[in-house]
Amino acid sequence: MERWRKTLLFREYANSAGMIPELMDKYAGASPDSYMRMSRQYTLVDETLRYAQAEDEKYHTGLSVTYLDKLKSCAGAQELSKCLQELLNGLEQLNSQYTTNQKDRLAYRIKKIIEENYNQHYLGLNYISEQVNVSTSYVSKVFKEEYGMGMVEYMNWLRIDHAKKIMKTQDLTVKEIAEKVGFTSDIHFIRIFKKYENTTPGVYQKQSR
DSSP, X not given: OHHHHHHHHTTOHHHHHHHHHHIIIIIISSOSOHHHXXXXXXXXXXXXXXXXXXXXXXXXXXXXXXXXXXXXXXXXXXXXXXXXXXXXXXXXXXXXXXXXXXXXXXXXXXXXXXXXXXXXXXXXXXXXXXXXXXXXXXXXXXXXXHHSSOHHHHHHHHHHHHHXXXXXXXOOOXXXXXXXXXXXXXXXXXXXXXXXXXXXXXXXXXXXX
16 A cells, blocks of 8 residues: 555556556455445545546646546446546546646656666766756755655665565575665665664564565
8 A cells, every 4th residue: 555655646657557456455355344345445546536636736637527426436346446547547648648847857857767776876866967967956856846755765765665575585685685775885774774664674574574
């Protein structure tokens, strides 16, 4: 659920759509209590519509209104899942069509640079500034305005997220994992990991196995 909310936050609606079937199955459908299942389905609908409404206000479209009626008429989890996927894919197309603002494009470029180089030690504010040919202060400002999160915070979240995946599939030391996701120091990695997960990498690694 946390990863899905992150995709919404960063307007990665195609990824959000792809995660819906699993969420409907493992998040909403896992509970034996029918009321809890309905409550969780409502949470998925409510959060999706909240972002759809925000995009409507930004681009002056009526996508959320169109899908509101569809969502109300859905009969069963499978139909609801399909409708949510269609809405999120519609938001992805909407963004592709209307993202013409210079700041939007720049913020998107910065985000892609981080995602493609998160595991490199050289990745940082100065490197990104050189890649997009604007000042470091403007890089930080544009990214924060567009995504509501600092650039370094996003970079760290991405690295920790990938570190968690490695811990579940590979038998590596904490230091090796730190290097693999772009940290120059295992001490720094441990500190950032604890900040995001409220536990140390070592403890998390043992619990994941």
